[in-house]
Amino acid sequence: xxxxxxxxxxxxxxxxxxxxxxxxxxxxxxxxxxxxxxxxxxxxxxxxxxxxxxxxxxxxxxxxxxxxxxxxxxxxxxxxxxxxxxxxxxxxxxxxxxxxxxxxxxxxxxxxxxxxxxxxxxxxxxxxxxxxxxxxxxxxxxxxxxxxxxxxxxxxxxxxxxxxxxxxxxxxxxxxxxxxxxxxxxxxxxxxxxxxxxxxxxxxxxxxxxxxxxxxxxxxxxxxxxxxxxxxxxxxxxxxxxxxxxxxxxxxxxxxxxxxxxxxxxxxxxxxxxxxxxxxxxxxxxxxxxxxxxxxxxxxxxxxxxxxxxxxxxxxxxxxxxxxxxxxxxxxxxxxxxxxxxxxxxxxxxxxxxxxxxxxxxxxxxxxxxxxxxxxxxxxxxxxxxxxxxxxxxxxxxxxxxxxxxxxxxxxxxxxxxxxxxxxxxxxxxxxx
Numbered sequence: 075x076x077x078x079x080x081x082x083x084x085x086x087x088x089x090x091x092x093x094x095x096x097x098x099x100x101x102x103x104x105x106x107x108x109x110x111x112x113x114x115x116x117x118x119x120x121x122x123x124x125x126x127x128x129x130x131x132x133x134x135x136x137x138x139x140x141x142x143x144x145x146x147x148x149x150x151x152x153x154x155x156x157x158x159x160x161x162x163x164x165x166x167x168x169x170x171x172x173x174x175x176x177x178x179x180x181x182x183x184x185x186x187x188x189x190x191x192x193x194x195x196x197x198x199x200x201x202x203x204x205x206x207x208x209x210x211x212x213x214x215x216x217x218x219x220x221x222x223x224x225x226x227x228x229x230x231x232x233x234x235x236x237x238x239x240x241x242x243x244x245x246x247x248x249x250x251x252x253x254x255x256x257x258x259x260x261x262x263x264x265x266x267x268x269x270x271x272x273x274x275x276x277x278x279x280x281x282x283x284x285x286x287x288x289x290x291x292x293x294x295x296x297x298x299x300x301x302x303x304x305x306x307x308x309x310x311x312x313x314x315x316x317x318x319x320x321x322x323x324x325x326x327x328x329x330x331x332x333x334x335x336x337x338x339x340x341x342x343x344x345x346x347x348x349x350x351x352x353x354x355x356x357x358x359x360x361x362x363x364x365x366x367x368x369x370x371x372x373x374x375x376x377x378x379x380x381x382x383x384x385x386x387x388x389x390x391x392x393x394x395x396x397x398x399x400x401x402x403x404x405x406x407x408x409x410x411x412x413x414x415x416x417x418x419x420x421x422x423x424x425x426x427x428x429x430x431x432x433x434x435x436x437x438x439x440x441x442x443x444x445x446x447x448x449x450x451x452x453x454x455x456x457x458x459x460x461x462x463x464x465x466x467x468x469x470x471x472x473x474x475x476x477x478x479x480x481x482x483x484x485x486x487x488x489x490x491x492x493x494x495x496x497x498x499x500x501x502x503x504x505x506x507x
Contacts, residue, residue: 076156077126079149081135081142084113084120085417089144091115092285095137096149098130104151111137111148114285118384118420119413128153136230138237140211140285208235214282215240286382297441302480305439308492310499311469312455315341318502322396338455339375339429340400341502346427346450347371347391348505349494356491357424359445360482366445374423374443375403377410384410385443387423431455437473447482448491451475472499 081091092114098104108124128151135148142148206223208216212235216223219240226243228235271277283291319336327333350357350371357368371392374385386406388399409415426449428440433454440451455472474495478488498505 076131077128077151077153078147079110079124079151081144081146081148082113082122083144084115084122085421088115090141091144092140093135093137093142093148094119096133097121100130100133102130104128104130118410118415120416124151126151126153128156136236136238139230140209140237206235207233208240209237211237211282212240215244218280219244284381286384290382293444294441297444301442301444303442304478304480304485304488305475306478306485306488306492307437307473307475308496309458309471309473310496311460312338312472312499313470315499315502316455316470334397334400336396336400338431339427340396340403341499341505342427342429342450342452343373343375343388343391343399343403344394344396344505345495345498345502346425347373347388347394348498349491350425351392352494353487353491355487356448356483358447358482359424360447360479361445365447365482368424371425372423374420374426374446375406376426376428376440377407379411379413384415384420385423385426386410386415386420426450428452431472437475439475440477442477442479444479447479448488449477450495451477 081093083089084091094112094114096111097109098111104110104124105127106124109121110124110130111122113120113122130149131152132150133148134150135142135146207228208223209230213223215221215237216226221240221243223235223240226235226239227233229239230236315338319338319341322336323334326335348371350368354367357371359366359368370390373388373391375388376383376385386403386409388394388402388406391399394402406415406419409419423443424446426440426443426446428449429452430438431452431454435453436456437453438451440449442449451474453473453475455470457468458471460467460469460471474492476488476492478485483491
């Protein structure tokens with residue numbers, strides 16, 4: 075019988091995603107292990123492999139569709155020996171056990187496939203006053219360009235209007251909102267859309283939020299609202315660390331598999347991990363049942379990518395060599411910027427590190443990444459005047475600010491962690507003994 079291809083959950087927190095594009099076309103033969111489609115989650119764009127063999131008989135959700143719920147049917151596969159007539163018995167409704175929740179007004183109720191129009195054939199525009207089914211992206215674009223969705227034929231599943239339908243309507247110059255079709259504003263006040271230019275507001279270009287940006291905004295807002303932050307700052311002299319880095323890089327082979335180039339950030343990852351083992355109460359996270367004290371130091375390292383920020387994790391950094399940390403971090407950073415990280419590569423860290431020193435930032439305070447208890451913000455190393463034995467001297471100094479969830483870590487524990495970190499940074503050989 076026909077096999078429903080469901081929207082997969084590609085991360086532990088994923089509830090919906092964007093179906094970026096199909097890599098197989100209707101009618102093509104599919105083998106187990108073939109790449110069917112690309113799914114954009116809040117963290118990365120990931121490939122979906124086929125687990126069954128057959129022929130891709132129907133694409134239910136076209137490429138480019140946003141906010142597809144996990145376990146929604148996105149395509150139908152026919153097994154060997156079945157033909158198109160078998161599709162009449164298939165249903166695109168989600169099984170009750172897989173339902174992600176009650177149907178919301180933004181999505182049409184599931185209907186049997188036999189009564190659904192083929193996605194390749196757009197449905198007729200709906201009559202005035204009838205309910206309009208459209209993707210969130212289609213609605214946003216239509217609002218920005220003054221298009222009346224009731225005049226646009228939908229080519230999505232069950233006649234749903236998707237982005238390509240709105241783009242085509244805009245290109246044709248039709249479906250413009252007329253005074254008679256525009257909704258009547260309440261109390262005579264014209265509604266202001268978020269994308270509209272306000273009175274006195276300069277001209278702008280509206281960049282729609284990506285799934286990742288929405289998730290980052292939600293998580294950071296929740297962190298600031300519900301996590302009681304406090305901040306501790308310490309200045310570290312890094313001249314000894316810079317000399318150790320220079321000597322280590324000078325001993326590296328010029329090329330070949332054994333070549334390496336250590337960064338200051340590699341030393342900081344190692345120093346944070348060792349300091350967490352020395353002060354285990356700082357290596358903790360919050361849960362409703364109790365404080366979790368971790369036995370290894372898994373360091374989440376903030377990496378800036380085009381659509382936002384992601385934190386690949388260096389697992390058990392406390393027992394890894396600097397060269398191993400450096401090599402692993404380079405691979406993870408490239409995979410992060412290409413949007414190819416796997417969920418296990420960016421989830422579950424016990425402590426976060428954010429370094430803006432390479433941008434010349436002197437100091438800053440980061441926002442705690444729940445459920446973790448701490449995040450370290452590192453500024454640029456710069457030459458400053460210091461006092462040694464009553465005499466002025468010049469040293470390369472770096473400011474480190476620890477943001478702390480006070481539910482997890484108290485002030486004295488945070489101060490103890492920073493003292494341990496400062497000792498390791500100013501005496502880097504202590505990381506290895």
